[in-house]
Amino acid sequence: MHVWPACLQRLETELPQDEVSMWLKPLQADRRDGGLVLYAPNAFVRDEVQSRFLERIRELVRHFDDGAEVVVDIGAPRRIAAAPANQALPARPAPAAVVEPFHGNVDPHYSFDNFVEGRSNQLARAAAWHAAQKPGERTHNPLLLYGGTGLGKTHLMFAAGNEMRRLNPAARVLYLRSNTFYDAFFRSLQEKTTDQFKRQFQKIDALLIDDIQFFAGKDRTQEEFFHTFNALFEGRQQIIMTCDRYPREVDGLEPRLKSRLGWGLSVAIDPPDFETRAQIVLSKARERGAVLPDEVAQLIAKKMRSNVRELEGAINKLTAQAGLLGRPVTMEFAQETLRDLWRAQQQAISIANIQKAVADYYGLQLREMLGKKRTRSLARPRQVAMALAKELTEHSLPEIGVAFDGRDHTTVLHACRQIRTLMESDGNLHEDWDKLIRKLSE
Numbered sequence: 001m002h003v004w005p006a007c008l009q010r011l012e013t014e015l016p017q018d019e020v021s022m023w024l025k026p027l028q029a030d031r032r033d034g035g036l037v038l039y040a041p042n043a044f045v046r047d048e049v050q051s052r053f054l055e056r057i058r059e060l061v062r063h064f065d066d067g068a069e070v071v072v073d074i075g076a077p078r079r080i081a082a083a084p085a086n087q088a089l090p091a092r093p094a095p096a097a098v099v100e101p102f103h104g105n106v107d108p109h110y111s112f113d114n115f116v117e118g119r120s121n122q123l124a125r126a127a128a129w130h131a132a133q134k135p136g137e138r139t140h141n142p143l144l145l146y147g148g149t150g151l152g153k154t155h156l157m158f159a160a161g162n163e164m165r166r167l168n169p170a171a172r173v174l175y176l177r178s179n180t181f182y183d184a185f186f187r188s189l190q191e192k193t194t195d196q197f198k199r200q201f202q203k204i205d206a207l208l209i210d211d212i213q214f215f216a217g218k219d220r221t222q223e224e225f226f227h228t229f230n231a232l233f234e235g236r237q238q239i240i241m242t243c244d245r246y247p248r249e250v251d252g253l254e255p256r257l258k259s260r261l262g263w264g265l266s267v268a269i270d271p272p273d274f275e276t277r278a279q280i281v282l283s284k285a286r287e288r289g290a291v292l293p294d295e296v297a298q299l300i301a302k303k304m305r306s307n308v309r310e311l312e313g314a315i316n317k318l319t320a321q322a323g324l325l326g327r328p329v330t331m332e333f334a335q336e337t338l339r340d341l342w343r344a345q346q347q348a349i350s351i352a353n354i355q356k357a358v359a360d361y362y363g364l365q366l367r368e369m370l371g372k373k374r375t376r377s378l379a380r381p382r383q384v385a386m387a388l389a390k391e392l393t394e395h396s397l398p399e400i401g402v403a404f405d406g407r408d409h410t411t412v413l414h415a416c417r418q419i420r421t422l423m424e425s426d427g428n429l430h431e432d433w434d435k436l437i438r439k440l441s442e
């Protein structure tokens with residue numbers, strides 16, 4: 001059996017069928033200088049195969065053919081007449097949406113009015129607001145909003161788009177998910193309509209592009225986005241992007257693109273604090289026509305801290321059940337209805353998890369962090385871990401003390417107070433705290 005059919009057969013058992021037909025079946029194998037060359041129909045397929053599959057293909061070829069080299073190239077084996085580039089693109093299901101500007105795909109529901117402002121998102125809100133007031137101004141173009149999942153990045157992006165349309169109803173605002181950009185670009189290659197694809201962007205006033213971390217490792221798409229970006233930027237069209245972390249931290253994004261993304265204004269969104277969470281609960285409940293007592297909103301805000309999408313899930317469950325049963329939302333009703341949700345959260349966060357996460361975060365050995373030494377570099381993380389245990393679990397102070405190498409409950413209490421006080425003046429500590437909560441609540 002030839003080596004490539006054997007590899008392909010194996011890959012078919014390891015990968016989803018559409019991946020195999022999209023990327024691997026179009027490859028044509030040939031021998032060159034004792035090695036194996038896989039010919040891809042175009043650069044797009046070549047890049048994708050190189051970045052996603054080549055490592056595994058090399059392993060399999062080593063296995064079947066004892067160490068033959070593998071390269072991926074564009075073109076066709078010598079014995080097969082070469083097809084012009086782009087023609088032999090693999091068949092692919094039509095993408096969910098193709099770029100067709102001006103269809104008003106900015107969801108009108110999301111506005112600045114129904115976005116609850118707090119310390120964690122104030123800057124991002126202000127930046128989005130300014131971008132909407134004066135689209136294209138150098139101070140906030142491009143605007144990049146980054147932060148963890150479900151924290152309101154897309155909400156703010158839509159709010160900015162809607163505000164632009166409110167101020168100027170003729171404004172052509174296009175919202176695109178990064179994967180839609182990718183699909184549409186791919187399709188334009190397939191249909192040989194890349195010029196048309198590019199031209200579409202000349203006609204818009206603002207591009208809102210969501211989740212650009214998706215471009216990581218997709219070299220051709222990144223290159224195309226880079227050109228689109230440059231053209232928009234030079235045309236003073238507003239660009240608003242979101243990313244799940246600071247783009248410099250995204251592996252697989254090209255350095256020149258990373259640098260360009262930071263040209264305008266980049267703003268982080270952090271997880272909301274307790275007060276903001278409680279306000280969000282009240283506001284979402286109001287949107288659903290339900291009246292929640294403040295104490296119920298506070299209870300939900302205390303228990304659910306990772307992201308707003310989860311808060312919304314809790315409110316949906318609560319208001320739906322109350323409507324169905326015709327019961328008012330009391331504390332007891334909330335406790336009863338959401339018990340399972342909370343139990344799942346609670347199980348995920350134990351004192352041991354917290355200790356490990358804090359030790360890892362500060363680069364310490366767990367044993368050292370829990371031990372007796374009082375040097376600042378150990379004592380402070382130890383206090384952070386104790387305070388987090390109090391904040392994130394239902395354990396009592398004495399129980400937490402026991403888990404921290406048998407310390408007294410007054411030591412835990414002191415740690416909680418000290419961390420609270422220090423956070424008021426120490427921005428770095430506050431950041432550590434937020435990051436740890438985010439990590440533990442994922």
Ligand SMILES: Nc1ncnc2c1ncn2[C@@H]1O[C@H](COP(=O)(O)OP(=O)(O)OP(=O)(O)O)[C@@H](O)[C@H]1O
Pocket residue numbers: 114115116117121147148149150151152153154155156242244280308309312
């Ligand atoms: N401050 C806020 N006020 C009101 N609603 C909020 C707020 N923050 C988030 N939300 C709501 O939480 C939900 C999730 O927000 P959104 O989709 O904007 O998150 P995201 O940051 O874009 O997440 P992802 O990266 O997963 O796409 C939305 O329904 C949004 O309205």
